[in-house]
Amino acid sequence: MAEPTRRFGVGYALAPKKQQSFIQVSLMNLARSRGIDLIRIDTDKPLVDQGPFDCVLHKVCGEDWKKQLEDYSAKNPNALIIDSPEAIERLHNRISMLEVVSELNIENETESFGIPKQIVIYDWDTLLDPSAWVEGLKFPVIAKPLVADGSAKSHKMSLVFNQDGLSKLKPPTVLQEFVNHGGVIFKVYVVGDYVKCVKRKSLPDVSEEKLGSLEGSLSFSQVSNITTSERNDDKYYEMMDLEDADMPPESFITDIACGIQRVSKLHLFNFDVIRDTRIGDRYLVIDINYFPGYAKMPSYETVLTDFLWGVLNKKETGLGNLQVISCEKEARKLIGNNTCEGTDGPLPVSPLNREETENPIQV
Ligand SMILES: Nc1ncnc2c1ncn2[C@@H]1O[C@H](COP(=O)(O)OP(=O)(O)OP(=O)(O)O)[C@@H](O)[C@H]1O
Ligand SMILES: O=P(O)(O)O[C@H]1[C@H](OP(=O)(O)O)[C@@H](OP(=O)(O)O)[C@@H](O)[C@@H](O)[C@@H]1OP(=O)(O)O
Ligand SMILES: [Mg+2]
Ligand SMILES: [Mg+2]
Helix, strand or coil, X not given: CCCCCCCEEEEEEECHHHHHHHCCHHHHHHHXXXXXXXXXXXXXXXXXXXXXXXXXXXXXXXXXXXXXHHHHHHHCCCCEEECCHHXXXXXXXXXXXXXXXXXXXXXXXXXXXXXXCEEEECCHHHHCCHXXXXXXXXXXXXXXXXXXXXXXXXXXXXXXXXXXXHHHCCCCEEEEECCCCCCEEEEEEEECCEEEEEEEECCCCCCHHHHHHCCCEEEEECHHHCCHHHCCCCCCCCCCCCCCCCCCCHHHHHHHHHHHHHHHCCCEEEEEEEECXXXXXXXXXXXXXXXXXXXXXXXXHHHHHHHHHHHHHHHHHCXXXXXXXXXXXXXXXXXXXXXXCCCCCCCCCEXXXXXXXXXXXXX
């Protein structure tokens, strides 16, 4: 392969765990061979004193970091910030996160989609009085922390079977209808205009009979990432056959992915989808994550390198549809969404969500 004529510096600011999983030698080498140097940003030092970077990738929370990005943008107006902190923040709250889905307008004759019924509870009185909940929200419910900032705490969930299980919860909490879905979730990874859907193990269905005999609640965390050694042998868990589950239609999933991208203005995210077993062709989005565990996505090195190369070269050649978004202080340049937007007919997203079975682990 010919040597790239122009080199680009991409700074990344990631928590140590994320850095370890994402910044693999294979990714660094492939990116380097395409003229892209991935450079660690030291978050203990001012960002403005580092670089210069053509692009900044980041998953760091907080007002201080946001201010640092603003200062960096002001000083380096051509640097691409992927993604905007304001857009990412929307995913840090499990209510505003799923409101993105409610804003989508997708026509589909066969399949339908939505989000499960959910309510946010701020106080004990409302928590312990199910008659005060939104109409139709019944047991079992999943209690999720309102905040979804990637901390271990934000992943701690409880499946609550009856009123007894409520007393263990701590407001503020989101109570979400638990929807039987055959024990399989679909994880849809999005990287710019690339979409990839994979299957993962999920929680098993809860039958009416089981509901009557189960104790108050069951706690769990990151169920789709659980390894065999961590497997809880509780009789509640049972075998599920991931292989047998049909994938959702590719174009339908791609339409939802593009829709979420358009509404959220994010380029690096994944979302979890379940198929409601009560209504076969109904799909529910239950979670959206910023900058997820891409290293588990097949060929992640190529996908991420292609994405970076694309945005950097569009910028460099002046062909990119850069979008200037004004924020309170100054205008900041962000990468433009020039792939999924405003097209008639099929959206130009790579139809790559081939059937793939991942994480063949019993929950
Ligand atoms: N409404 C629901 N109905 C049925 N199962 C659900 C529902 N919500 C969540 N689950 C199950 O619980 C798991 C964890 O929920 P969720 O994805 O919201 O948590 P998370 O900690 O944000 O996950 P991630 O690790 O993907 O960030 C899901 O992967 C799925 O198996
Ligand atoms: O990569 P990280 O350590 O950040 O963890 C992410 C985790 O990936 P990992 O399994 O590689 O750990 C992701 O799993 P997949 O969706 O890819 O299955 C998902 O759970 C994200 O929500 C996590 O991000 P967080 O919410 O914690 O920031
Ligand atoms: Mg999830
Ligand atoms: Mg999540």
